[in-house]
């Protein structure tokens with residue numbers, strides 16, 4: 001394990017209060033922000049109770065919804081927690097869609113998913129409009145009513161945004177999928193990074209929609225980022241489901257870990273019954289990054305929808321997300337496991353050992369178990 005405890009000197013505008021770094025946590029374990037339901041206030045409080053850091057996934061909430069979630073977490077715990085914000089860029093989305101074949105590609109996709117929608121009694125919207133899910137208002141709300149940590153996904157925040165959050169003592173984290181983006185995030189002023197490999201469940205945080213992400217493992221990516229940025233604190237995310245996985249990430253140079261999939265089956269998580277059952281179902285034998293649900297690469301178990309639609313899904317985010325939303329909801333309500341996304345990291349099978357265990361125990365066992373390994 002690495003033993004770097006001293007945080008590097010970062011500029012600290014605003015007050016003298018130190019911004020929260022992974023090394024300040026009793027257990028440097030981040031409970032991943034999982035937008036769309038899995039991360040609940042109860043899960044965040046449970047991760048905090050174990051000395052880790054829970055994160056609200058505000059990606060699909062508006063500013064008012066984010067404020068409500070913050071209030072609910074504060075009712076449950078006095079411990080620090082964070083909020084994750086998606087950074088969407090209309091121009092980038094348009095560029096990606098144009099190079100993926102534009103409205104014709106979107107039309108082909110709509111035709112391919114049409115029969116699925118029809119079977120579920122859903123009328124598909126005509127090509128949906130872009131939305132950025134209220135990101136500027138959410139950032140303004142977080143400056144107005146600060147939390148310990150704000151992390152960004154799908155982009156590098158402007159230095160002005162970074163400074164305004166740091167000015168209210170909020171640590172700014174950027175989720176990066178590679179070394180070049182890690183450097184850019186640090187140049188923009190990030191306090192620390194969430195370094196996310198191809199093994200991660202859910203979306204891969206590339207900074208453009210069109211990018212075809214690599215297949216790098218967590219250990220390889222952690223090594224590369226540590227070599228490039230020896231002083232920058234970061235946590236490793238992707239396929240970390242056992243004490244051995246934690247130890248490997250720390251050994252490779254991470255300061256902490258971020259857990260997603262292994263927390264999905266904890267009682268505190270808001271994961272649907274269908275998704276929970278699929279994660280433990282031996283019928284599913286593969287998890288794969290696919291654009292088929294949202295237009296951005298995200299790792300899911302391979303059900304019939306993924307197998308059939310993945311080959312023709314264009315780089316159209318958030319268009320496909322908006323288009324498939326009602327269909328995914330209807331399928332989940334109907335108990336149809338072959339349609340909705342079943343987000344899962346590469347090590348979802350190893351996470352089986354922690355199914356139904358309280359989140360605080362999972363955090364404690366993974367972290368302390370890693371320290372106790374020979």
Ligand SMILES: Cc1cc2nc3c(=O)[nH]c(=O)nc-3n(C[C@H](O)[C@H](O)[C@H](O)COP(=O)(O)O)c2cc1C
Pocket residue numbers: 032033034035036038057058059084152153175196199200201202203205237238239240258259260261262343344345346347
């Ligand atoms: C169901 C699910 C939803 C996720 N939603 C988000 C999100 O809203 N924001 C984000 O930054 N990462 C999100 N992620 C990715 C996690 O932050 C993290 O990188 C990933 O879960 C780590 O890999 P693992 O699932 O193998 O542990 C999500 C992951 C899952 C499994």
